[in-house]
Amino acid sequence: MMITRRLEATQGDLEVAAAMLCAGDLVAFPTETVYGLGADATNGQAVAGIYAAKQRPSFNPLIVHVPNIQTAKNLVAWSDTADALARAFWPGPLTLVLPINPAAGLSDLVTAGLPSVAIRIPAHPTAQRLLQIAGIPVAAPSANPSGHISPTTAQHVLRALEGHITAVVDDGPCSVGLESTIIGLTDTPRLLRPGGLPVTAVEACLGAPLADAGGAITAPGQLTSHYAPTASVRLNATSAHVGECLLGFGPVAGDVTLSASGDLQEAAAALFGALHQLNALGKPIAVAPIPNHGLGLAINDRLSRAAAPRG
Ligand code: TXA
Ligand code: MG
Numbered sequence: 001m002m003i004t005r006r007l008e009a010t011q012g013d014l015e016v017a018a019a020m021l022c023a024g025d026l027v028a029f030p031t032e033t034v035y036g037l038g039a040d041a042t043n044g045q046a047v048a049g050i051y052a053a054k055q056r057p058s059f060n061p062l063i064v065h066v067p068n069i070q071t072a073k074n075l076v077a078w079s080d081t082a083d084a085l086a087r088a089f090w091p092g093p094l095t096l097v098l099p100i101n102p103a104a105g106l107s108d109l110v111t112a113g114l115p116s117v118a119i120r121i122p123a124h125p126t127a128q129r130l131l132q133i134a135g136i137p138v139a140a141p142s143a144n145p146s147g148h149i150s151p152t153t154a155q156h157v158l159r160a161l162e163g164h165i166t167a168v169v170d171d172g173p174c175s176v177g178l179e180s181t182i183i184g185l186t187d188t189p190r191l192l193r194p195g196g197l198p199v200t201a202v203e204a205c206l207g208a209p210l211a212d213a214g215g216a217i218t219a220p221g222q223l224t225s226h227y228a229p230t231a232s233v234r235l236n237a238t239s240a241h242v243g244e245c246l247l248g249f250g251p252v253a254g255d256v257t258l259s260a261s262g263d264l265q266e267a268a269a270a271l272f273g274a275l276h277q278l279n280a281l282g283k284p285i286a287v288a289p290i291p292n293h294g295l296g297l298a299i300n301d302r303l304s305r306a307a308a309p310r311g
Contacts, residue, residue, distance in 0.1 A: 025166035036140030044269030093196030237286035252288035
């Protein structure tokens with residue numbers, strides 16, 4: 001357990017909060033929708049910390065928060081549709097999912113290995129100032145443990161996460177109180193999650209109805225097709241069979257090793273990169289045993305999806 005600092009929306013405290021984020025620490029902060037649990041989106045270990053604090057048993061892609069459209073453009077492949085929606089509704093309770101710019105340096109744990117990323121410019125003045133001072137893209141899911149109700153006050157955040165995060169910036173209750181509306185723009189504009197911005201407003205701006213998500217896309221964390229390596233995967237292997245490559249952990253040294261010291265946070269941060277690397281070898285992948293607790297639950301969830309038979 002750590003001591004969670006309670007910060008205020010003063011210039012001095014926001015500089016402290018920004019420095020914590022830049023150092024890889026977890027800081028909860030207010031947005032107009034709900035309080036977010038922020039981490040440096042370019043730092044895999046910091047992002048792994050989000051999943052650990054939320055006790056999330058699987059890796060769901062997270063929303064990346066930036067202070068302005070120019071910064072957003074650097075992270076993704078921008079489009080005319082994105083531009084129209086951004087000009088109409090940013091800053092505000094709208095999240096856009098766009099093809100990721102691989103050169104932007106976002107941790108692949110933020111996108112859970114997907115080739116797209118969710119971006120939002122929050123309107124809350126405190127979130128705005130924090131993002132401007134920090135100068136890094138900030139990954140932030142709602143600041144609640146997995147399966148709990150989203151927090152709309154700093155007290156809600158502390159009740160569930162005190163002792164598990166470095167700080168919370170307390171700036172009173174959130175005005176919208178409902179998560180952002182998520183629009184997918186990787187092909188036809190699509191409603192991925194209804195939220196604080198009415199769908200009718202988005203459709204009026206586009207001049208066309210949105211496609212609906214379709215069963216699978218609402219829960220990208222559950223989609224196997226996006227993640228599965230093309231090679232076959234064998235779990236709980238203490239060594240590679242002939243022709244296999246090995247994903248190591250702890251005492252089992254592999255062609256790529258997630259964490260030689262057996263650190264689950266380091267392993268989570270390295271997971272998607274390691275799968276991409278081994279997949280490129282074009283051989284079946286044997287995977288060392290990973291303890292099934294803490295972040296190991298999410299790592300094993302991902303690996304067992306990769307190992308599941310494909311349809
Ligand atoms: O209002 C909000 O959006 C809050 C505040 C803190 O900004 N954040 C939030 O984040 O609700 P979170 O992590 O609880 O929800 C993120 C949602 C997930 O349902 C995820 O499935 C979706 O965004 N998402 C993220 N990246 C995606 C992607 N590349 N493709 C499809 N969906 C994505
Ligand atoms: Mg949430």
